[in-house]
C-alpha cells in the first residue's frame with residue numbers, strides 16, 4: 042500500500058468515525074457533546090497528520106449565507122452525484138434542471154494535480170435559542186463543509202486549490218442561476234425573469250464579425266485579473282447602431298445568454314437627475330449588462346438638456362424619426378440628466394464598483410451622438426448591424442425553414458445585392474403561416490417583396506432624375 046493510499050485510508054476511517062459520531066451525538070445532551078468534541082479534537086490534532094478547514098453555511102450572526110459555502114456546494118454537486126450515496130435534490134434556480142448536492146454527513150474525495158483531499162458535509166445542532174416556535178427550533182442547525190488534507194499539501198491547497206474551488210463554484214452558479222431582466226421606473230429597479238431565447242447561433246449577420254464579437258465578449262468575461270492588474274474598472278462599452286429591425290436588441294439578449302449575465306434595461310428618460318442615475322448604477326450587480334436603447338433619443342446631445350420652452354420656440358423643425366420626437370417630448374418633461382452625468386455614469390468613480398459589467402448603447406442614428414459619448418475607452422466597440430446580406434439570409438432560412446439551399450437562393454442572392462431589406466423583414470416573410478407551409482411559398486413571397494422594393498426604387502430614381510432636369 043503506498044503512502045497516499047494509507048493516508049487515504051486513515052482519512053476514510055476518521056471520516057467514518059466522524060460520521061458515526063455525528064449520527065449518535067444527537068442522542069446526548071448538547072453540553073456533553075461540546076465537552077467531548079473539545080477534548081477529542083485536541084487528541085486528534087496531536088496524532089493526526091491531516092489539516093481540516095471548516096466552512097460554515099452562515100457567517101456572522103446567521104444573517105449572511107457564506108459565499109464560500111455556496112461556492113463549495115456548487116463545486117461539489119457534480120462530484121456528489123457520482124460519489125455520494127445519499128444525495129439531496131432540488132429544482133435549480135433556472136427552474137429547469139434538478140440540482141444534486143450531498144446530504145448531511147456524506148463524504149466525497151477530490152484530486153487536485155495529484156493531491157488527494159476529502160470533503161465532508163455535516164451539521165451542528167445547537168440548543169435552540171428560542172422556544173417561541175417549532176419553526177425557530179428547527180432552524181437552529183448549522184451546516185458546514187469540512188475539508189481534510191495532508192499537512193504536506195498545505196501550500197497547494199491554500200495557495201491554489203481553494204481559489205480554484207471558489208472560481209469553479211461561482212462559475213457553476215452563474216450557469217445555473219435564474220437570470221433577471223431589470224427595468225427602472227424612476228430611481229428604482231424592478232425585475233422579471235429573463236428568458237429571451239436569442240443566441241449568437243440564431244443571429245443573422247456576417248459570420249466573421251459574429252465570431253469576433255463572441256471572442257471579444259468571452260475574452261472580456263475572463264479578463265478580471267488583467268483589468269485589476271492594469272488598474273482599470275472591469276467594464277466594457279458596446280455601441281450597437283443600425284436601422285430599425287437589424288437585430289440590435291436581439292444581439293443584446295444573445296450577449297446576456299452567452300455570458301450568463303443579468304440585463305438592466307435603463308430607461309434614461311424616466312431618471313430625474315444625475316444623482317438618481319448614480320443610485321441606479323450602485324444598485325446594479327456585477328455580471329450584468331446595462332443597456333440604454335435609442336441613446337440618441339434619450340439625451341440632448343449638445344450636452345445641455347433643452348428646456349421645454351426653448352424647444353418649443355426652436356419651433357417647427359420636426360425630427361425625421363417619430364421615435365426621436367416622442368421620446369424627446371417625454372424626457373424634457375421629467376428628466377434633468379445631463380450628458381456629463383451620463384459620462385460620469387459610464388466611466389466615473391461610480392462605475393468601478395462591482396466590476397464585470399458591459400454597458401451597451403443602441404441607436405438608429407450614430408451620427409447624432411456626441412463624440413465624447415462614444416469615444417474609445419467609453420464605448421470600446423462599435424458594431425454596425427445592417428441590412429440583410431446573403432449570408433445572413435442563409436442563416437435565417439436555416440433557422441426559420443430548416444433549409445441549407447434551394448433553387449430560389451440564386452435569385453434571392455442577386456436581389457439582396459441591390460435591395461436593402463432588414464433581417465426583421467426577411468424573417469417576417471419566412472415565418473411559418475400554416476402547419477403544412479411549403480418552403481417555396483415563403484421564398485417566393487420574399488422574392489416578390491424584394492422585386493416590389495426594386496421596382497419602387499427604380500420609379501423613385503426615375504422621378505428624381507426628371508425633377509433634376
Ligand SMILES: Nc1ncnc2c1ncn2[C@@H]1O[C@H](COP(=O)(O)OP(=O)(O)OP(=O)(O)O)[C@@H](O)[C@H]1O
Nearest residue numbers: 243244245284285286287288289290291464465468
Ligand atoms: N440579425 C438578425 N438575426 C435574426 N433575427 C433578427 C435579426 N434582426 C432582426 N431580427 C428579427 O427581427 C425582430 C426585430 O429585431 P430587433 O428588435 O433586434 O431589432 P432592432 O435593431 O433592435 O430594432 P430597433 O432599432 O427598432 O430597436 C427580432 O424579433 C428578430 O426576430
Ligand SMILES: [Mg+2]
Nearest residue numbers: 289290334403
Ligand atoms: Mg431594438
